[in-house]
Amino acid sequence: MTEPVAHAELAPARRGRPGYDPQQILAAAVELFIAHGYDATSVAAVAERLGLTKSALYHHYDSKEHLLRVALDEALGGLEGVLDERGARKGAAGARLEYVLRGAVRVLVERLPYVTLLLRVRGNSDVERAALERRRAFDHRITGLVRDAQGEGTVRADVDPSVATRLVFGMVNSIVEWYRPTGPEGAAELADDVLRIALDGLRTR
Amino acid sequence: MTEPVAHAELAPARRGRPGYDPQQILAAAVELFIAHGYDATSVAAVAERLGLTKSALYHHYDSKEHLLRVALDEALGGLEGVLDERGARKGAAGARLEYVLRGAVRVLVERLPYVTLLLRVRGNSDVERAALERRRAFDHRITGLVRDAQGEGTVRADVDPSVATRLVFGMVNSIVEWYRPTGPEGAAELADDVLRIALDGLRTR
Numbered sequence: 001m002t003e004p005v006a007h008a009e010l011a012p013a014r015r016g017r018p019g020y021d022p023q024q025i026l027a028a029a030v031e032l033f034i035a036h037g038y039d040a041t042s043v044a045a046v047a048e049r050l051g052l053t054k055s056a057l058y059h060h061y062d063s064k065e066h067l068l069r070v071a072l073d074e075a076l077g078g079l080e081g082v083l084d085e086r087g088a089r090k091g092a093a094g095a096r097l098e099y100v101l102r103g104a105v106r107v108l109v110e111r112l113p114y115v116t117l118l119l120r121v122r123g124n125s126d127v128e129r130a131a132l133e134r135r136r137a138f139d140h141r142i143t144g145l146v147r148d149a150q151g152e153g154t155v156r157a158d159v160d161p162s163v164a165t166r167l168v169f170g171m172v173n174s175i176v177e178w179y180r181p182t183g184p185e186g187a188a189e190l191a192d193d194v195l196r197i198a199l200d201g202l203r204t205r
Numbered sequence: 206m207t208e209p210v211a212h213a214e215l216a217p218a219r220r221g222r223p224g225y226d227p228q229q230i231l232a233a234a235v236e237l238f239i240a241h242g243y244d245a246t247s248v249a250a251v252a253e254r255l256g257l258t259k260s261a262l263y264h265h266y267d268s269k270e271h272l273l274r275v276a277l278d279e280a281l282g283g284l285e286g287v288l289d290e291r292g293a294r295k296g297a298a299g300a301r302l303e304y305v306l307r308g309a310v311r312v313l314v315e316r317l318p319y320v321t322l323l324l325r326v327r328g329n330s331d332v333e334r335a336a337l338e339r340r341r342a343f344d345h346r347i348t349g350l351v352r353d354a355q356g357e358g359t360v361r362a363d364v365d366p367s368v369a370t371r372l373v374f375g376m377v378n379s380i381v382e383w384y385r386p387t388g389p390e391g392a393a394e395l396a397d398d399v400l401r402i403a404l405d406g407l408r409t410r
Contacts, residue, residue: 156407160390163395164407167398170380170382174372174374174375193369197373198406202351202361202403203405204359204361
């Protein structure tokens with residue numbers, strides 16, 4: 001999500017306006033999209049929340065859809081970035097899968113509102129459909145990783161790789177429903193818990 | 206969910222109207238609530254979908270909120286019913302937990318639209334808040350079961366019981382996002398997959 005940050009760096013000093021940068025505008029928009037729904041939120045409502053004029057907001061974002069696109073890219077870019085890291089590309093498939101699961105939890109926690117928004121997308125516009133397509137491509141790569149790990153014998157072969165991917169990511173994604181960064185559990189501890197259950201299960205042996 | 210069924214049995218024979226019973230009206234309402242959101246769906250839209258007059262619909266349901274209440278009760282009653290079954294009440298805690306997980310998957314599959322609606326409830330009205338309260342009470346009973354199973358040594362003790370419950374039910378609940386009864390996987394097979402991963406994890410040993 002480099003676009004708005006670069007924009008901020010290039011923006012001239014503002015005069016007589018509260019100093020909101022594009023990232024703060026985006027965060028406020030996402031907060032409203034989550035609270036009231038994307039369709040029910042207007043650009044005017046986002047501007048009002050920040051004490052900005054609509055034209056000041058339009059200086060940074062062309063439209064409500066632009067805000068949505070950048071917000072979804074924040075979530076998807078984070079998840080896709082995990083797959084590009086060395087730990088996800090080198091080594092045994094089982095270890096790479098573990099690396100990716102831990103990374104996905106980290107992205108969820110670090111970009112909680114953006115991933116929350118992504119998980120509510122239903123495909124009602126071109127921007128939403130493009131986001132769903134990227135989610136499917138991400139899931140597809142994870143399914144491939146599960147399949148490879150089954151092939152090498154590190155992941156159980158009695159569950160279909162696509163069902164296993166959906167169930168484990170269902171668990172990971174459910175974190176957005178209840179996790180709050182201010183709570184007792186940190187991101188690393190949460191990732192440990194997810195990996196314990198996803199990889200080794202609840203049952204003692 | 207006995208109320209509308211009993212209602213249907215007691216209703217006098219209708220004359221000159223399509224023969225919709227309360228359960229069919231409820232199903233149509235839930236379909237629209239899921240597709241367009243509860244707030245955006247009117248009683249008139251539900252009646253129109255069925256080719257009923259609003260007054261014919263009001264013969265069975267007092268209000269849109271009544272439809273929501275009965276729909277959420279369909280989901281919650283199913284889940285709570287699992288906890289009242291013998292397999293959830295007798296025996297070792299680990300076996301009871303396994304029984305409840307399997308039962309929850311069965312309820313999700315059998316009452317898919319109702320549980321989907323339940324999982325979208327955010328607490329915007331008294332009916333929604335009452336449903337959330339029942340969900341919390343259900344989760345609380347599962348957490349107690351996980352804690353008991355940890356105490357007897359059948360469930361790993363290195364994950365907080367409330368976090369373990371949330372993660373495993375996150376996996377179970379995520380089924381509503383992708384499972385379709387017409388697909389290749391039956392409910393029993395899906396429950397097997399959930400139990401394999403939740404209890405024993407993805408990793409081979």
